[in-house]
Amino acid sequence: MALTFSDVMEHLNAGVQLPADTVDKLEPDAAGTEVQGIVTAFAASQYVVEQAVRLGANLVITHEGVFYTHRDHPDGLPQDSVCQQKSELIARSGISLYRFHDTIHRYTLDGIVEGLLQELEWGAYVERHLPEVSILTIPEMTVSEVAAYVKQKLNIPYVRAAGNLSAACSRVGVLVGFRGNGSTVIPMYEQESLDLVIAGEGFEWEVPEYIRDAVRQGKDRALIMLGHAESEAPGMKLLAERLSRRFPEMPVHFIPEQPVFQIV
Structure with a gap:
């Protein structure tokens, strides 16, 4: 049977009780979609999404939010060219982004x-x-x-x-x-x-x-x-390693980023 987004999420969420206001969710919500490849990352940055497209992955598991805030923008994305260009890239790519924040912090060992x-x-x-x-x-x-x-x-x-x-x-x-x-x-x-x-x-x-x-x-x-x-990316790297072992037939990639700040 084909592996779906729902199968991956059920595996990741097993046994974890989440708060009613959890930020963890799949967007777009296409849980029945067949997984073509998985990318994990600290954040679904422009670079990470571009790399997911290059790798042929259609599920990005991101620890932090996609649009620069812990919770969704309740009134839609800001009218900002950076947000709009990133949103258009995601829409064109056919990728779904699974926010995986609250669950992983609630594992028996975080x-x-x-x-x-x-x-x-x-x-x-x-x-x-x-x-x-x-x-x-x-x-x-x-x-x-x-x-x-x-x-x-x-x-x-x-x-x-x-x-x-x-x-x-x-x-x-x-x-x-x-x-x-x-x-x-x-x-x-x-x-x-x-x-x-x-x-x-x-x-x-x-x-x-x-x-x-x-x-x-x-x-x-x-x-x-x-x-x-830098403190949280290793956890998403470990997640990729574990998903690779659990779903050995599925390409799984951890995408690292360089530190955002530079010493000048």
Whole structure:
């Protein structure tokens, strides 16, 4: 029997209870369509959609929204040439985009967190997973050494770091996406005796300013910000690997992007 979009979604959603206002959905909603190929990506960028077309894939599984907001634009797309050109490309391509955000974050081990830890080869160092942070004890390194290691493992050109970069650290909290804000992160330093937090992103006037004051007080606490996409893309890469194993007859591709920001 032919594999349909519905079959793939049922496989991905098995056992997960989603909130009533979930953002996860298929657009256009053509669940009975036969799958020709699958692409996974952090975001369905212009480049990713173009690559899906080139590869002959007609199902793009994207973690983040297509049109630059977490939720749909309730009154339709903005009257903006970028949005309109992208919308026209998607319409011409015959591709459906499956937003896969809430479900993967609700797996028994958050699938995005699991992908990042696997890419860093730190799974063996996990002490426990809390709802928004994973607590690790890694081999002792300086903050600078951790930053270099993370860049090499994730194949990214830069991270941003705050704190005493020559300080030794082994107790690490790892968070993905937009979880790096003060209410989540700051209590963890003392509750979990953390030397270092590695996060995707967060408000810059919260944890970074806390780190500034901690260092001024002589406390060796540090922060590494990977970037939202850089922290979550490994989870979508892992998803592609798992879909390839589950549907071995189906071409499945993870499409990475370069970091959106450049150092100038």
